[in-house]
Amino acid sequence: MIVQIYTAQSADEAVALAALGVDHVGLTPTSVGLPGQITEAVAAEAVDALRGRARSVALSVEVDVDEIARMAQAVRPDILHLCGEIGAVGPEDVRRLRTLLPAGMEIMQAIAVGADGDLAMARAYAEVADYLILDSYTTDVQGVGAAGVTHDWSRSAEIVASVSVPVILAGGLSADNVAEAIAVVRPWGVDSLTRTNRPLGGGRFEKDLDAVSAFVRGAAGVPTL
Numbered sequence: 001m002i003v004q005i006y007t008a009q010s011a012d013e014a015v016a017l018a019a020l021g022v023d024h025v026g027l028t029p030t031s032v033g034l035p036g037q038i039t040e041a042v043a044a045e046a047v048d049a050l051r052g053r054a055r056s057v058a059l060s061v062e063v064d065v066d067e068i069a070r071m072a073q074a075v076r077p078d079i080l081h082l083c084g085e086i087g088a089v090g091p092e093d094v095r096r097l098r099t100l101l102p103a104g105m106e107i108m109q110a111i112a113v114g115a116d117g118d119l120a121m122a123r124a125y126a127e128v129a130d131y132l133i134l135d136s137y138t139t140d141v142q143g144v145g146a147a148g149v150t151h152d153w154s155r156s157a158e159i160v161a162s163v164s165v166p167v168i169l170a171g172g173l174s175a176d177n178v179a180e181a182i183a184v185v186r187p188w189g190v191d192s193l194t195r196t197n198r199p200l201g202g203g204r205f206e207k208d209l210d211a212v213s214a215f216v217r218g219a220a221g222v223p224t225l
């Protein structure tokens with residue numbers, strides 16, 4: 001079971017997450033005002049520090065393909081995570097984006113579970129992306145994700161069974177519910193942001209390494225099919 005944790009706030013924190021057994025370390029290089037945002041320079045430093053330790057994932061909520069490609073070229077993550085507003089970057093845009101990325105960079109597409117046409121969108125994006133991330137949606141945060149709440153896992157299970165790319169489940173996951181989520185959805189991986197954070201006040205946070213460690217153990221405790 002792959003464990004992905006968003007979002008490291010520094011290169012040192014990214015390395016600490018990898019040392020706990022996190023497989024994918026998420027980074028949020030932007031200045032648009034997202035909960036986990038860091039600068040592109042810090043994200044690029046974290047990507048370098050993670051080489052040989054864990055895979056790096058960097059997200060974008062942008063809708064302009066050329067701007068997304070510019071960020072990807074600057075940060076150079078192993079995986080580019082597309083989580084802009086629902087449908088704003090369509091499957092054909094993702095196809096074009098791939099031609100603009102550094103060789104070998106993979107693409108993970110977010111699907112807002114519960115949105116109109118979620119299953120059809122998942123099938124269409126599965127044709128052009130390397131991974132899907134099934135996430136919760138809130139209008140409080142730009143893009144798809146960082147909602148801090150779970151969604152209808154039976155719908156996610158249906159999507160997992162309908163596509164042939166690896167799927168990560170996200171949305172309100174913590175050590176308390178990850179085993180149940182895996183048992184219901186049977187994803188390839190699981191992701192956590194809000195419920196593995198330690199708030200520092202003023203909207204800032206650091207990762208709670210004890211909570212991350214418990215999450216890694218909780219995910220590992222479920223036998224894979």
Ligand SMILES: O=C(O)c1ccccc1NCC(=O)[C@H](O)[C@H](O)COP(=O)(O)O
Nearest residue numbers: 006034035036145146148171172193194
């Ligand atoms: O990191 C962010 O600030 C962010 C903002 C907008 C969309 C996604 C974002 N983070 C990446 C993720 O995919 C989260 O890890 C995922 O949505 C789970 O979040 P949570 O429900 O808070 O565990």
